[in-house]
Amino acid sequence: MSQRRQLPMPRPRELLTNSSHFFAFGFGSGFAPKAPGTVGTLVAIPVYWLIADWSLPLYALWLVVTFALGVYWCERSSKALGLHDHPGIVWDEMVGYWLTMLLAPPGWQWMLAGFVLFRLFDIAKPWPVSLADRKIHGGLGIMIDDILAAVYAWLAMQLLAYFFVG
Template sequence: MIEQAKQEDIPVSHAVWRNPWHFLAFGFGSGTLPKAPGTWGSLVAIPFVLLWQLLPGWGYWLMLVGFTLFGFWLCGRVANDMRVHDHEGIVWDEMVGIWITFWLIPTGWAWWIVGFAVFRFMDILKPWPISWLDEHVGGGLGIMLDDLLAGVFAWLVMQGLVWGWAHVAAGF
């Protein structure tokens, strides 16, 4: 068994810039920022939402499945390389979580801002069962799973807001 290093002992910036898998897992380098790497990783993911929303709903869904499966492997590999359970700078999971949040959501700045806020709220608060998964599931699956579920919770909230907005707008 590999002894786990402390996060602060890992020379993150050097590994991220030299290794393409680390670069992806660290959200194209956004996870190296000193404060709130999950928030930065989520922000880096937003421009991709603009592209994914051009796809038909089933195409976006297939993209989510592919990036999720890739993320299980990617996050597990990078955590293993770094000898940590879930380094806070690994933000691929936040990126996929935010992409889930915006599946089948209308385009527009207002929706993107609300969706971002709802996802970050779910990811930071970690309501049950997200908190349980975060504490009890390891490896790439564990790194990804809590953020995937935060994305699903945020998606459900967004679907409710879209539904409510449509009914309010129809009433006027």
């Protein structure tokens, strides 16, 4: 039996009756048997597609609200499961992707580039992402390392856009 199968998981019914699990597990994408963080990031793409044309203030508000709610939902879900930063908790990846895409040029190529860059930095965890991952706990700890990884990915996206678009 794999280690993933031994982890405490919310029952599928709980996903529909517990809003913290529903959102923390990325609308169910965190149940993916392999690479749930990658699957959660993929689920963030259609949401991004829906909000990509929002004004900068509205998009920034979206990021602040989804981050704050993520701290709350991820904290509650991880406490209910008795495991800090459960691999199935993927809301942090979703918000990280949306941050990566802030001010990105339009087009599927840029959505793909944002996906690749965010996953790269989220998996590699360069300093201070790795430090935050180890030292900050609770819902804030679950969210902040992905936000820091997204800052790296956002900077890379902006550099790419500068050289290839502008």
